[in-house]
Amino acid sequence: MKIVVVSDTHMPRMNKKLPERLIRELVNADEIIHAGDWTNLAVYEELAKYTTTHGVAGNNDGEDIIKQFGYRKVLKFEGYRIGIVHGHGAVKRKATESHAIDTFKGVRLDALVYGHSHIPVLKRIGGLLVFNPGSPTDKRRQSLYSFGILRVEEGLLSAKHVFYSDKT
Template identity: 70%
Template structure:
């Protein structure tokens, strides 16, 4: 199973369409996960054209997106438990990653997906994959745009980032 993982699309402000590099992967996806800051439901509609699309709302999403997705979600694909949260929150007590981990405190996950920072992250902590796909349309201070690909098979998960220079 191939899952395309995105976050922080901020469309249509940051791009009028999904980037070509992302579109190539969406065409062969079995599922899509968006970790918030869609900013418009048209992004969901565009992604859902390719595969079942799951996600959460971010701090830049309106009431319609919050109602549709909520702020935290757990999914299971072929026995792999995945948590999704945007990672935003009040105050500076914790950084984005710490807030994302805290959102699933005492819940067993195989992987945690978060966004908000636009900084790609791919690491393991206490046996759990911690993954931020970055942004396919708003790299901010990052050198490249990015999103992720998860391959799930027989209860195991392999993740990678796709990095690219041109968001058109």
């Protein structure tokens, strides 16, 4: 199973369309996860053309997106429990990751997907896979744009980033 993971698209302000590099992965995705800051429901509609799209709202999303997705979600794929949250609300920006983790305190998860910082993260904390895909359209101080791919193959959950320099 291939799950394409995005966050912080900030469309249409940061880009008028999904980047071609992202589209190449979407065409054969089994599922899509968006970790917030869509900023427009049209982003959901575009992603949903490819496959089932799940997500949460971020701090730059309007009431329509908040109502449709909420701020926190636990998804289950082939027995793996994946928590999704945007990660905003921390007192300090550097605390985004710990704030995202604390959001699911007491909840059994195999992986946590969050966004907000636009900083790609892939690590394990104990048995928890912690993943921030970065942003496919707004790299901020990062050298490259990015999104992620989660895979469940042969009973194992893995993640990787896809980095690229051109968001068109």
